Amino acid sequence: MSILIIGGFEGSMFSKGRSYRGFIFIGPALVFLLLIIIYPLLTIFPQSFQEFRNQTFRFVGLVQYKRLLSDELFWLSIRLTIIFTVGTVVLHQVFGWALALLLNARWPNIQLRNVFRAALLLPWIFSAPASALLWRLLYYSRGMLSYISQQLLGFRISFLSDPNWALPAVLVVFTWNFYPLYMLLILGGLQAIPRSMYEAAKVDGANRVQSFWKITLPQMSGILMTMILIDFITTFVQFALVWVMTKGGPLRSTYLVSFYLYEKGLLTSKFGYASALSVIIALIIFVFMFINLRYFRGGSS
C-alpha cells in the first residue's frame, strides 16, 4: 500500500526524469552566486570600453586596451608576476613533494606521523598579514635572518629594503604560507596509489627510484597538473601577502599585476582602464582554467 503511494507520488521526487523541484533547493545558492560573482564579473567587460571621467562613463572603444599594452608599468608588473608565480609553483612542488614523501614513508607509528603532519600544516592557517608579521621579525635589521646572513656572508642583508632581495624574500614567505596545502594534496594522492603496485614492481626487481618514475609520477600526473594550474591561477593574482610586506617596493621590485590593478582602479579611480586590465587578467585565468577543466578534471567528476 505505502509502496504504491511512494511509487505514484513521493517517488517522483527522486525520479530519473527531469525535475524542476530541485531548484527549490539549489535556487538560493544559484541566485546568490549569480548576483555576487557572475554579475560583477560581467560588468568589467562593458566598462573596459568606457573611460571614467568626471563621475561618468564615456565610450572610447579599444583605446584603453591600446594604452594598457603600451604601458611600461603594465609589462613590468606582468614580468614580475610571472617570475613570482613560476618561483612559487616550483617551490611549492619541491617542498610539497619532499614533505609528502617523508610523511608517506613507512612510519612504524601512525599516531606520531599524524602529529608531524599536523605540525607541518600549521603555517597554512596563518593569514597573510599574520605571516608577514612573523617574518618581519626574522627579516628586520636586528632580526634572526639578518644576523645569520652576517655570520655566513659577512654582511647584513636588508631583505625587504634591498631591491635585489625583496622579491626572493616575499617568495620565501609566500612559499612558507602555502606549502602545507600542496604537501597535503600530494600526500593524499600518494596514499591513493595501491601498495600492491609497488610490491609488484619490487618483485620485478625495480628499485625505489625506478618505481618513483614508473609508478608514482604517472599515477600522480592528473593531480599534479591540477595542482600546478590552480597554484598558477591563485598566485598570478595574489595580493595580500606581498602588499602587506612591500606594497610593491622597494623601487617597484615586487610590483605585481594585482598592485597595478589596485593603483589604477582604486587609488586613481580609473575604473574603465582598470576594467580593461581586469579583462586581460581574467582571460589569462580562463585559459588556464579551461585547460584544467577540459583535460584534467572533466572525466573524473
Place this chain on the structure above:
Amino acid sequence: MEGVPKVKLKEIRRRTILYGVTLLVTILCLFPIIYAVFASFKPNREMFTYPPTLFPKKWTFEAYVYILSQKQYLKHFLNTWIVAGSSTVICVVLSSLAGYGFSRFNIPGKRTILVSILAMQMFPGTVLMIPYFRLTDMLKLYDTYIILVIINCAFVLPLAIWLLKGFFDSIPIEIEESAMIDGCSHARAILNITVPLSRAGVIAIAIMTFLKTWNEFLFAFILTKGPAKAPISVGLASLFTTYNVKLNAVMAITVLSILPLIFIFVFLQRYIISGITGGAIK
C-alpha cells in the same frame, strides 16, 4: 641466526633517520612561529638586542597586557567574530540546500551548472576588485559588515556546494525513502535522517568558511575604513609598517589572532583535512 639482528639494526637506523629528519624539518618550518611566540613574552627592550636571542631573558606578559588594553584591537577581534560567524552560518545553510538539491534531483542542465560552479571555485577574487568597490559604493555598503559577509560567502560557496554534494551522494536515497515509507514526510526524513548523517560534511564546510573568512584580507582592506568594521587581518596589516610600535606587542597580537584557529585546528583537524583533499581532487 646472525641475520635477524642485522635486519633489526638496519630498521632501527632507518627509523632514527626518518624521525630525525622529520623532526629537524618540522622545527625549521615552524621556526618563525616558535620565534614569534617567545618574542611575545619578552620585554620590549629585549626585542632589539643584537645578536638576537630566541628565549626571553625575562619572561613577561607586558605585551599581552598592553595589546589587550588597546580598545581598537578588541574591536577588530569583535568585527572578525561577527563577519566570520555570520558568513559561516549563511554559507552552511545555502550550501547544504544546494548540495542536497544537486545530489538528489535530476535538475535540467545539472552538469553545466555544476561545472560552472567548479569554475567559480577556481576563479580568484582579485579580478572582481573593481566591480566590488564600485557596487559597494553605489549600494552605500562601504564599511559595513554586510558586504564583507556577502563577499566571503560567495567565495566559499562553490567549494562548499561541491563538497556537500559529494557528501550527500554517499548517503543512499533508500534510507530517506524507507523513512518516508514509514510515514515520515520528506522534510522530516531530511531533518531526522539525512541531516544527522551529513554532520561531518557540514562541520567541514563550517570550519573551512570560518578559517577563510577569519583570514580574508583583500576585500576587508578595500571595503572598510578604520577599526569600526575592519577585521583583525586589516588591523595586523596596519602594524607592519608602523616602526614606532612595540614589537613585542605586535607579536602578541599576531599570536592572539591565530589562537581561535589553533583551537579549531587541534580539535577538529580531521574535518579540515577531509575538506581540503576532498575539495581539490573532486
